[in-house]
Amino acid sequence: MPARFKYAAAVIVCIGLGLGSRQFADILPPLVAEHAGDMLWASMVYFGFRFVGIHRGLAWSAWLSIVFSFAIEFSQLITADWIIRIRNTVLGALILGKGFLYVDLVRYVCGIGLALIIDLVGLKKISRPA
Template sequence: MYPFKSIYILSFFGTIVLGLLSRRIDWIPIITGDALYAVMIYWFFRFIFTTKKSYYALIFSVLFCFGIEFLQLLQHPILIEWRNNPMLRLVLGQGFLWTDLIAYCLGSLIAFFIDRKIINRYFK
């Protein structure tokens, strides 16, 4: 295992904490949670694709987030039941919003630049 993989795991869990906190503080815009969701997904894919270029994680994180967002257009009874579960609601979301797609792009790009400018430079 690559020693710097732990940085991605720590970043993943740290982002979860920030995302949950962003829902509790009123003055933080709601779009921040969606951007942090994309950041978290980026760290997850970066952990998986450690030996690949960071572009892989960027592309897969955007595709994953877009897939989850477009899945919200489907109202299948199983998906509706899953969305009623508080934990699964955090993963699957509740309703499609075009602004979420922008937030996912921004969040993935922010994580990509943090990875390229900080993590790759100082931890590898």
């Protein structure tokens, strides 16, 4: 399986699982419902950077994902009207979030770490010839 395809598929899976974690939060265990969405968002960012930087190292993708995710979270401290209008749309809220929370920074690091582990262990096996 081509490497770019597996990362594109991982992005799509993260989006689906992340949206599902929000949609079905009432039937998920509280810990999962509370933390999974942000972790999956950060995992999606990691796999997106892997897709774009396929020939770069895993550390490059992980660090860039952390910087990007933290920048998005800290941007939530900006209260200009134009960005609030963007955040009040469905897509804007999904990408930029609604409000700054320190715990989101931990969730992002955990999500990126999980994605890195999946990349190291699981996705490499998919692309190896049998």
